[in-house]
Amino acid sequence: MQYPGPIAAIEVIGLERRFKGAVKAVAGIDLEVAAGEVYGFLGPNGAGKTTTVRMLVTLLRPTGGQALVAGFDVATQPADVRRRIGVALQEAALDPLMTGSELIELQATLHGIAPRTVRARGAELIERVGLSQAAGRRVGTYSGGMRRRLDLAMALIHEPEVLFLDEPTTGLDPTSRLTLWEEVRRLRDEGTTVFLTTQYLEEADQLADRLGIIAAGRIVATGTPAALKAEVGRPHLDLVLAPGTDLRRAHEVVTRFGDHRPVADGCHLSIEIARGAGDIAPILRALDDADVAVAELELRQPTLDDVFLAKTGEHLEGSGNPHSEAAAELV
Amino acid sequence: MSGDLRTIRALMGRGLNEILRVPGGAIPGVLAPTIFMLGLSAAFGKAAALPNFTADDFRTFIVPVGMLQGAGFTGAATGVNLARDIEQGWFDRLMLAPARRSVLLAGVVASACLRCLLPATFLLVVAFSLGVDWPGVGALALGALLIMGLAAAAACYATVLALRFRTQQAAPLMQVGTFVAILFTTAYVPRELLSDWLRAIADLNPVTHVLEGVRQGFIGDVTWAQTWPALVALAGLVGLFGALAVRGMRRQGR
């Protein structure tokens, strides 16, 4: 018996986009997304995420390289690509004068499907994104979260093989964000390939099977979130020293237990520890012996922000991660 | 029904939806040609007394101009709406449809063809109630066909500009184009009475033929000799601007 080989849902080689008279917004990226996985595309604003997505969904022509989506070339077979993808873009552009169900029907028609053949599916999708009550209302009366959910339902009406979500939760309140996350997980469980861009570390961490980190138009790291975090380092211990403590002395003590990590200010210390929690007690004992008073301590696992920091030398701004925000403030 | 036709009908539906759900927004565009007709005939009505003027009444002569203006405004408005759709991101959704670009354009343009009948109908109702002669059903049907064609050409022209500038701020450019095309013709007086420079322009302007095609039934009988130049001129205009608009659609994202 012969099995078909694994088919990549998205295959990108050396993709480039140069805008008139400007630098390359996307400067040659390679990536591969397997069918059925959720691929997170993480990067700060202006890194080239949206430009990449717009090329992958055929809205923007690449100026170099090649991209295959669902097996078709975005530059030379755009209609074939469009038939197989669903797209929810950042703005969630919806006609405010139309109702939710009218928009679903229009979307089906635009994809060449007779609305009557998808009526049941449309109703089911609306139900699924929790808009049954609002389906007959004009979209102008919807909240931001409702619009995003309707946009998602529209993107799914023609049963796409690959779903593109461009910053699906930017600007949403925490509850709406969680609702959308649940929906993405459900889609993954159903086997839909999802390409998701985000500037939120937590979102990438929670949702993505694999990640690509983009900065300044280039992919700087790829892998599963766990592998990426493991790659940048072991768990580390953050210490806040009591006021008036001799910082140099504290340094000397902790250096015996592991490597220093960059510290934010004069009363913080941070060291990598090999064995995790088991290392804490000896360190504290040694500090106590040296008369160094510790005000606070925290054992931290590496985060995607640490990955980002390691790969680009900068924190990912606006990541919703308190550590990185504090650091950004102090810079 | 084939997918293409369904797509065109759905996009037309969306265009008409706007009139039905925000009637206030459509009122100025519907009223403008009527106001223009009434105003022009109030101010310049005595021009009909000029020797060689081909209508007894200036209003009768100017009503077809109003019908064309309604079509021109509607076409320009289609471009302005498209520019708004581009600004707000809706146009991306349209471009993500697998349908051919020409089908998408046809959907946008077809709604302009239907919408342009609204200002014309209002204008005609007012005109007939004020005593403008009834031109006959045939002449009106021909008139409707011709202004729908002109609305399509104007919509394609405005679409080209919308795709090029991608902002509603290009609106005056769209309006000026149709305004000039319709008025730099035999709009006010018969060809012989135009000043030399305007006659030269009107002779070159294909819209003159469209206007004369609509007007013939109002000031006399409909003849093939006056009809075919109008049809040829429209075919040329729609062909030219339609091709440019499709090209503009295909070049999106480059």
Next chain:
Amino acid sequence: MIAASVALARRALRNALRRPQFLAPLVLFPTLFLAVNVGGLERTTSLQGFPQVDGFLDFQLAAAITQSLLLGGVSAGIAAALDIEGGFFDRLVASPTPRLAIVLGRVLAASVIAAIQVVYFLVLGLVFGASIQGGALGVLSVLAIGIVAGTGFGALGMMIALRTRNASTVQGIFPLVFVILFISSAFFPRELLSAPADVLAAYNPLSYIAEGMRQPIAFDNAIGPVLEGLAAAAGVTVVAIGLSVLALRGRLREA
């Protein structure tokens, strides 16, 4: 208060000049309309009852100026409405800026733009073969009437903006500009107008404003029409500023 008015006027002017795409239509549409009217209706000067003029352009120039000034008023109204929509207006009201200065600033800017509009059309007329019969004194008369009228139209626009607080509604009164203008003697001699414009024109201040500017351009420096034009323009201005201030008060009371 004068300093505040001037400062606000300068801001309004700067904004207008920085967005020529909004300013250009003010002269573009009347220019095109002027061209069509002259090219199409030149022969009407031979109609019985048409006054003796060198050409129809001489006669139409005042109409184009009046139309352009009215559009200037609409555009001032739109700018004011955008200020209200964008919150700049609330910031002004919350500041110690005198109330009258808020109106006067916008209105003074309209005066300056009006002067530019008048000069543009006079130069355009001269280039295309019109004559200004009244000479330098005539030019001054036209400028005087034009600036006062433009100020008044700006105040009217401001008043409508304060009442509607919505730029697209102000934009929607655009066709109304044509209605008012067409029932005046701006485009054609009063004696040759058709009903009901022939009757209404006598009560329409735009008739006097246009005729006041037309007199020195197409005929002579006869003082009567010029004074009537100035009086009509001044009347519009005083009433419109009064209404604007009332509208502003009304708005503040609601707030």
